[in-house]
Amino acid sequence: MAIDWADQKHVWSLQEANSSTRERGEVEHMPEAVEAWVAQMSQRFAGRPIAVAVEQIRGALVFMLSKYEQLHIFPVPPAMTANLRKAFYSSGAKNDPSDADLLLDLLQMHREKLRRLSPDTEATRRIQNLVEERRKLVDEKTAQSNRLEAHLKIYFPQIPCWFEDIGTPLVCALLERWPTLEALQKAEPDTLRKFFRKHHSRKEELIKSRIKAIGEAKPALKDRAVVEAKVAVVKVLVQLIQVLHEGIEGLGRQIQEAAEAHPDFFIFDSLPGAGAVMAPRLLAAFGSQRERYQNAAEVQTSSGIAPVSENSGKSSWVHFRFACPKFLRQSF
Numbered sequence: 001m002a003i004d005w006a007d008q009k010h011v012w013s014l015q016e017a018n019s020s021t022r023e024r025g026e027v028e029h030m031p032e033a034v035e036a037w038v039a040q041m042s043q044r045f046a047g048r049p050i051a052v053a054v055e056q057i058r059g060a061l062v063f064m065l066s067k068y069e070q071l072h073i074f075p076v077p078p079a080m081t082a083n084l085r086k087a088f089y090s091s092g093a094k095n096d097p098s099d100a101d102l103l104l105d106l107l108q109m110h111r112e113k114l115r116r117l118s119p120d121t122e123a124t125r126r127i128q129n130l131v132e133e134r135r136k137l138v139d140e141k142t143a144q145s146n147r148l149e150a151h152l153k154i155y156f157p158q159i160p161c162w163f164e165d166i167g168t169p170l171v172c173a174l175l176e177r178w179p180t181l182e183a184l185q186k187a188e189p190d191t192l193r194k195f196f197r198k199h200h201s202r203k204e205e206l207i208k209s210r211i212k213a214i215g216e217a218k219p220a221l222k223d224r225a226v227v228e229a230k231v232a233v234v235k236v237l238v239q240l241i242q243v244l245h246e247g248i249e250g251l252g253r254q255i256q257e258a259a260e261a262h263p264d265f266f267i268f269d270s271l272p273g274a275g276a277v278m279a280p281r282l283l284a285a286f287g288s289q290r291e292r293y294q295n296a297a298e299v300q301t302s303s304g305i306a307p308v309s310e311n312s313g314k315s316s317w318v319h320f321r322f323a324c325p326k327f328l329r330q331s332f
Contacts, residue, residue: 001013001014001015001041001050001051001052001053001104001107002052002053002054002100002101002102002103002104002106002107003027003052003053003054003055003061003100003103004055004099004100004103005029005054005055005056005059005061006029007029008028008029009026009027009028009029010026010027010028010029010061011024011025011026011099011100012024012025012026012027012100013100013101013103013104014104015104015108022101022104024100029060029061031064034064034065038065038068038070038071042068042070045070047070048070049070049071049072050070050071050072051072051074051107051111052065052071052072052073052074053074053076053103053104053106053107053114054073054074054075054076054103055076055078055081055099055103056075056076056078057075057077057325058075062075062117066117066119072116072117073116073117074107074111074114074115074116074117075114075115075117076103076106076114077323079323080106081099081102081103081106084102084105084106085098085099085102088102118289118292120287120288120289121288123258123261123262123263123288124262124283124284124287124288126258127255127258127259127262127280127283127284128284128287130251130254130255130258130280131255131280131281131284132284132327133251134248134251134252134255135327135330137244137247137248137251138248140244141167141241141244141245141248142167144167144237144240144241144244145165145166145167145241147237148166148167148234148237148238148241149166151230151233151234151237152166152230152234154220154221154226154230155180155219155220155221155226155227155230155231156179156180156181156220156230156234157220158181158213158214158217159171159174159175162210162213162214167241167245169199169242169245170196170199170200170201172238172241172242172245173195173199174195174199175234175235175238176235176238176239176242177195179231179234179235180227180231181214181217181219181220182219184214185214185215185217189211192207192210192211192214193207193211196210252276252277255280256276256280258280259279259280259283262283264283264288265279265280265283267283268280268282268283268286278331281331282331284331285303285328285331285332286299301321302324302325302328303324303325303328303329303331303332304321304323304324304325304326304328304329305321305329305332306321307319307320307321308320308321
């Protein structure tokens with residue numbers, strides 16, 4: 001069986017063993033509909049295993065189907081399906097039934113090229129999901145910090161000069177209290193000194209230099225219309241960054257708790273340079289299934305850190321691996 005997934009409905013194509021007839025149908029992307037559909041298929045084939053090709057490495061449909069033991073899931077990279085479509089349909093035509101048939105052809109004739117989905121232990125999957133979600137929040141915080149810096153450079157360019165990282169709680173708290181240079185310069189030096197110390201900036205020389213720079217600073221512009229609009233956006237961005245920071249801290253605590261409870265964590269925690277962030281990520285990368293990788297080369301190719309060689313005639317090209325799990329490669 002092959003399923004071409006979509007947002008609302010999934011198209012499936014089915015061919016029984018020792019049969020040349022194919023059946024097609026649709027199933028809605030709702031847990032109740034999928035549950036009824038799987039129960040129907042299970043009853044039809046008396047609980048025998050059903051090989052299912054899905055054009056999704058990870059995602060809602062894969063997660064939904066993986067809870068059924070009789071379904072043997074074979075995830076298919078979207079790039080593989082796209083290349084097959086180009087090979088068999090030179091016109092570029094694309095529709096869900098034909099894609100489902102392509103996936104079924106791939107499953108029948110080239111199953112050795114696919115790897116069956118074999119979920120890791122619950123403890124390992126918990127860490128894998130937590131570290132990936134944390135990385136997404138970190139990336140989102142970076143994006144919002146860049147937006148904040150872009151707005152500040154227009155009406156308050158001194159902030160990026162005074163502080164190396166404007167996404168820190170210190171800078172966010174400062175902008176929340178004094179969103180403009182005019183407001184900041186009205187603050188008393190003692191008030192600023194207490195503020196910096198409260199937010200863990202205790203180097204006296206640095207505090208003095210910042211207070212001096214604040215007093216000597218000149219406004220970048222005096223157009224109130226522009227300043228008011230930028231301040232309104234900056235206040236929103238500051239709140240977003242603060243919420244993201246709290247979320248990252250919370251996920252960090254959950255990751256640490258989950259990692260310390262994992263039986264294999266001591267292995268990765270003992271590696272030189274593996275700290276509170278990298279040790280759980282390495283555990284998530286290698287997992288608990290020791291048979292998954294036979295040697296170091298398989299880890300390199302699977303993670304995308306191994307180079308790719310292309311040879312044609314007298315030309316040779318060694319390049320970066322483009323199609324790979326980006327988060328896994330980032331871990332190495």
